Amino acid sequence: MNGQLDDELKYRTDEIEITETSFNLATAAEKTFLSFEREPQTYWKHAWKSLKKNKFALISLFILIFIILLCIIAPELSRYKYDEMLRGQENQSFSWNHWLGTDNLGRDLFVRIMIGTRISLLVGILAAGAIVIIGILYGAISGFIGGWVDNVMMRIVDIIYAIPTLLIVILLSVILKEPLTRAFDESAFLKQLSIFGPGLISIFIVMAALYWVDMARIVRGQVLSLKQQEYVTAARALGASNWRIITSHLIPNAMGPIIVTATFKIPTAIYVESFLSYLGLGVDVPMPSLGSLTSEALGGIYSYPEKLILPAVMISIIILCFNLLGDGLRDALDPRIKK
Amino acid sequence: MNNNIIEIQDLKKYFYMKKSFLSKEPVILKAVDGVSLSIVRGKTLGLVGESGCGKTTLGRTIIRLYEPTSGRIIFNGEDVTTVPFKPFRQKMQYIFQDPYASLDPRKTISDIVGEALDIHNMVQGKKDRAERIKELLKTVGLSSEHASRYPHEFSGGQRQRIGIARSLAVEPEFLICDEPISALDVSIQAQIINMLVDMQASKNLTYLFIAHDLAVVKHISDFIGVMYLGKIIEYSASNELYSKPLHPYTKALISSIPVPDPSLSRNRNRIILQGDVPSPVNLPSGCRFRTRCPIAQTICAEQEPPLIDMGGGHLCACHFA
Amino acid sequence: MSALLEVKNLKVSFFTPAGEVKAVNDITYSLEKGKVLGIVGESGSGKSVSSFALMGLIDPPGRIVGGSITFDGNLLTLPEDQKPTRKALRTSEEAQRSMRGNDMAMIFQDPMTSLNPVIQVGKQIAETIRLHNSQLSKEEIYQRSLELLTLVGIPGPKKRLKQYPFEFSGGMRQRVMIAIALANNPKLLIADEPTTALDVTIQAQILELIKELKDKIGMSVILITHDLGIVADIADDVAVMYGGKIVETGSSEEVFHHAKHPYTLGLMDSLCNLDDACTRLTPIEGQPIDLLNIPAGCMFAERCNFCMKICINEIPPTVVDGTHQTACWLLDERRPATI
Numbered sequence: 001m002n003g004q005l006d007d008e009l010k011y012r013t014d015e016i017e018i019t020e021t022s023f024n025l026a027t028a029a030e031k032t033f034l035s036f037e038r039e040p041q042t043y044w045k046h047a048w049k050s051l052k053k054n055k056f057a058l059i060s061l062f063i064l065i066f067i068i069l070l071c072i073i074a075p076e077l078s079r080y081k082y083d084e085m086l087r088g089q090e091n092q093s094f095s096w097n098h099w100l101g102t103d104n105l106g107r108d109l110f111v112r113i114m115i116g117t118r119i120s121l122l123v124g125i126l127a128a129g130a131i132v133i134i135g136i137l138y139g140a141i142s143g144f145i146g147g148w149v150d151n152v153m154m155r156i157v158d159i160i161y162a163i164p165t166l167l168i169v170i171l172l173s174v175i176l177k178e179p180l181t182r183a184f185d186e187s188a189f190l191k192q193l194s195i196f197g198p199g200l201i202s203i204f205i206v207m208a209a210l211y212w213v214d215m216a217r218i219v220r221g222q223v224l225s226l227k228q229q230e231y232v233t234a235a236r237a238l239g240a241s242n243w244r245i246i247t248s249h250l251i252p253n254a255m256g257p258i259i260v261t262a263t264f265k266i267p268t269a270i271y272v273e274s275f276l277s278y279l280g281l282g283v284d285v286p287m288p289s290l291g292s293l294t295s296e297a298l299g300g301i302y303s304y305p306e307k308l309i310l311p312a313v314m315i316s317i318i319i320l321c322f323n324l325l326g327d328g329l330r331d332a333l334d335p336r337i338k339k
Numbered sequence: 340m341n342n343n344i345i346e347i348q349d350l351k352k353y354f355y356m357k358k359s360f361l362s363k364e365p366v367i368l369k370a371v372d373g374v375s376l377s378i379v380r381g382k383t384l385g386l387v388g389e390s391g392c393g394k395t396t397l398g399r400t401i402i403r404l405y406e407p408t409s410g411r412i413i414f415n416g417e418d419v420t421t422v423p424f425k426p427f428r429q430k431m432q433y434i435f436q437d438p439y440a441s442l443d444p445r446k447t448i449s450d451i452v453g454e455a456l457d458i459h460n461m462v463q464g465k466k467d468r469a470e471r472i473k474e475l476l477k478t479v480g481l482s483s484e485h486a487s488r489y490p491h492e493f494s495g496g497q498r499q500r501i502g503i504a505r506s507l508a509v510e511p512e513f514l515i516c517d518e519p520i521s522a523l524d525v526s527i528q529a530q531i532i533n534m535l536v537d538m539q540a541s542k543n544l545t546y547l548f549i550a551h552d553l554a555v556v557k558h559i560s561d562f563i564g565v566m567y568l569g570k571i572i573e574y575s576a577s578n579e580l581y582s583k584p585l586h587p588y589t590k591a592l593i594s595s596i597p598v599p600d601p602s603l604s605r606n607r608n609r610i611i612l613q614g615d616v617p618s619p620v621n622l623p624s625g626c627r628f629r630t631r632c633p634i635a636q637t638i639c640a641e642q643e644p645p646l647i648d649m650g651g652g653h654l655c656a657c658h659f660a
Numbered sequence: 661m662s663a664l665l666e667v668k669n670l671k672v673s674f675f676t677p678a679g680e681v682k683a684v685n686d687i688t689y690s691l692e693k694g695k696v697l698g699i700v701g702e703s704g705s706g707k708s709v710s711s712f713a714l715m716g717l718i719d720p721p722g723r724i725v726g727g728s729i730t731f732d733g734n735l736l737t738l739p740e741d742q743k744p745t746r747k748a749l750r751t752s753e754e755a756q757r758s759m760r761g762n763d764m765a766m767i768f769q770d771p772m773t774s775l776n777p778v779i780q781v782g783k784q785i786a787e788t789i790r791l792h793n794s795q796l797s798k799e800e801i802y803q804r805s806l807e808l809l810t811l812v813g814i815p816g817p818k819k820r821l822k823q824y825p826f827e828f829s830g831g832m833r834q835r836v837m838i839a840i841a842l843a844n845n846p847k848l849l850i851a852d853e854p855t856t857a858l859d860v861t862i863q864a865q866i867l868e869l870i871k872e873l874k875d876k877i878g879m880s881v882i883l884i885t886h887d888l889g890i891v892a893d894i895a896d897d898v899a900v901m902y903g904g905k906i907v908e909t910g911s912s913e914e915v916f917h918h919a920k921h922p923y924t925l926g927l928m929d930s931l932c933n934l935d936d937a938c939t940r941l942t943p944i945e946g947q948p949i950d951l952l953n954i955p956a957g958c959m960f961a962e963r964c965n966f967c968m969k970i971c972i973n974e975i976p977p978t979v980v981d982g983t984h985q986t987a988c989w990l991l992d993e994r995r996p997a998t999i
Binding site: 389390494495496497524525526527528529530532533551552553554558591592594595596597598599600601602603604605609611612613615616 | 703832863916931945
């Protein structure tokens with residue numbers, strides 16, 4: 001193999017300053033400066049960075065935060081109550097007094113829409129929360145135990161899947177209305193919840209009872225693949241109990257898909273609630289919901305279209321933003337570990 | 340009362356698999372097919388073999404990650420084959436091969452190493468726990484500032500050290516090392532080997548060292564067993580295996596190890612085996628090695644050679660050794 | 661006498677979000693016809709990347725950022741003075757593609773993932789032949805495929821051609837890969853860790869096979885590996901890589917018996933020869949280099965027991981001793997001969 005000292009290299013070597021100490025041995029201190037470590041990047045930091053790149057998801061997140069803050073703060077600052085009927089001010093249009101006008105009973109529409117948004121978001125997030133808890137437990141246990149237990153549990157899931165859920169929700173919310181009203185009368189604690197109306201509570205119960213199946217399937221899938229991982233075997237070799245393995249190793253590592261699914265469940269819940277309130281099965285008057293506001297405005301659709309459009313647009317924005325956020329989260333939390 | 344910390348008697352691990360949807364009879368994978376061995380406290384037994392020989396399965400069965408199909412495991416004189424194993428997990432630990440897969444990516448180093456302490460209730464309070472973790476990290480050559488970091492921030496060699504620290508946390512007596520250095524760079528391998536040797540001396544540990552690399556095993560083992568398709572076919576003191584290998588498979592293994600010296604490498608007598616390893620689902624009749632053996636005769640297909648002592652504790656399973 | 665392959669000052673970098681990773685940082689070597697070059701290095705040394713560059717297989721975010729590759733008199737990279745315009749890149753890509761699989765072939769480490777699992781083996785071999793010899797008839801291609809399988813020592817080739825990769829064992833699959841590589845009688849075979857995933861006894865078979873074929877066909881071989889033993893067995897010349905640079909190169913005899921670079925010496929010391937009774941291994945302390953934080957001077961400085969002050973700041977020159985070249989300040993002529 002022939003080679004010659006590259007001319008360029010030789011030239012550069014001549015340029016290097018060589019002092020009398022250049023060839024002394026380097027001290028340990030001089031050597032260690034070379035190994036400064038990169039700033040540690042956790043999974044979440046990395047995910048946040050990726051999410052920021054997705055402009056749609058980021059904007060959606062800000063819009064949602066804005067809406068949430070608005071619907072919490074705005075009604076407190078307004079001088080009108082959501083059920084305050086002002087005689088003589090019915091069906092007003094936009095004005096400085098009433099930013100979004102009034103409805104056919106003289107109630108300030110801005111406050112009502114804000115309260116309605118509160119209700120929708122509350123129902124959506126709480127329902128999603130319940131779905132997450134039930135779904136994770138069910139899916140994790142099913143996936144971890146495996147065998148015939150898993151088989152049976154998943155067949156139950158299949159059956160629930162096959163049920164036309166919306167119909168059942170409607171049916172059950174009608175059926176549960178009476179027992180719930182009675183329960184409210186009997187218990188003082190539950191009386192506080194009665195402000196929402198038995199219709200809404202029953203919607204919540206039914207959604208929690210039926211809508212967890214998606215989450216269960218996803219969690220089960222994750223658990224099935226994760227339990228093959230070597231760190232799970234290592235935990236077992238250490239003597240970890242099954243419960244510890246599930247809660248400490250499997251579920252945390254499945255957090256990505258769990259969060260994404262939960263984010264998508266919120267708009268579903270909001271949609272169901274709005275739809276049912278529109279049908280009159282949800283909130284009790286005078287409590288507003290974005291859905292009930294829409295149905296109230298239906299009567300005056302030709303004269304005052306904006307009273308229908310406003311709540312409808314609000315629902316659409318909320319659902320759209322959650323969906324875009326969910327999409328963005330899905331990409332950001334994707335466990336593509338590149339070395 | 341002998342000084343054997345662990346004794347395996349005729350251990351078998353079979354996996355029963357269905358051949359296909361239609362076939363009724365299950366296909367049996369005889370991963371470990373009757374292995375007996377014992378290790379003296381404080382010593383190292385090296386277990387060598389190629390893929391499919393069952394050495395990893397054997398290691399995992401001993402530590403009850405798989406339940407044995409038959410046979411006995413005796414630890415410190417006690418039969419632990421079927422008893423609930425949790426208390427023994429403190430005494431027997433396992434080091435995994437893949438440093439990238441064996442650490443939970445979502446846990447900090449402190450949590451990973453401390454998990455063992457938590458499971459077996461070995462520490463009182465947070466301060467004690469932190470102290471202990473610091474000690475353990477120091478033992479394996481890492482510093483306490485590494486404790487709050489995550490596995491992906493470390494190199495392969497460092498991750499393996501974390502895995503070792505985890506195993507040491509419970510203060511075990513017996514350590515099964517499953518190819519702990521195969522996934523590491525050559526220049527790092529020696530670091531880990533030295534560390535294991537030092538730890539053995541200072542803590543009086545006993546090792547079962549599983550490897551496919553005969554060169555590495557030679558350095559660390561007192562005794563070596565060679566496995567092929569689920570059985571031990573040769574067993575002897577470390578040095579004797581290399582100076583006087585008896586089984587044709589061992590001879591072929593030794594001769595196929597690459598030697599980093601061109602003059603030696605090109606001038607030595609190579610035994611190149613023909614063909615591939617048979618599937619453990621379809622074992623050859625008689626001696627399992629006969630399909631690739633350069634000196635196979637008719638008797639090899641008819642009778643399985645027993646593992647017999649050829650003198651001085653050197654065991655070999657071959658009709659013609 | 662011109663060499664078959666000449667690599668001059670080759671630089672390959674990957675532009676990641678975390679920064680520029682200089683995977684190959686100025687390497688120069690040449691390969692004669694019929695010879696075997698062993699490139700030795702650990703993870704992060706750049707050995708695999710350099711061979712991918714030869715084959716033109718570097719994909720974004722990586723690219724060749726400097727230097728030249730000349731194969732059989734043809735320049736495979738863009739000439740120094742030429743701007744990387746789209747046209748220029750395309751012509752260069754065309755030149756490379758006709759070379760790839762034809763005069764220059766490559767086999768990879770993991771035969772399981774390198775063969776397409778859903779296509780019959782015979783078809784995969786035929787594809788290579790047809791790509792560069794479109795004029796051959798089906799029958800001729802079939803005959804050639806049979807020939808190739810026999811050449812690599814696979815018994816019962818007629819039956820084997822119709823089988824799928826999963827029906828082959830690891831060693832057999834590697835032979836199939838070699839058959840595909842040899843389909844068009846290449847002048848150069850690049851083998852990237854061809855036996856790392858195989859058992860020791862199978863590894864010996866494959867190495868024997870490569871030796872045989874090399875003599876029979878008269879091709880040159882570049883063998884990339886981390887195993888010094890394999891290199892000692894089969895290579896005529898050796899190049900040792902660390903941190904993207906070649907630290908020592910020479911004939912097999914020179915590098916193994918008269919190694920001069922501290923890294924090479926360290927590697928040999930940390931191995932255990934079967935024949936001598938080593939009581940304690942001498943490892944190389946420290947961790948492999950992080951390619952995102954490249955030191956200003958010698959790549960190996962931090963881990964070197966002989967590191968001098970000049971090594972930390974200045975890139976070591978390549979000191980030439982006939983065919984034996986070493987990149988180390990220890991050998992520089994200006995160094996006082998006290999140590």
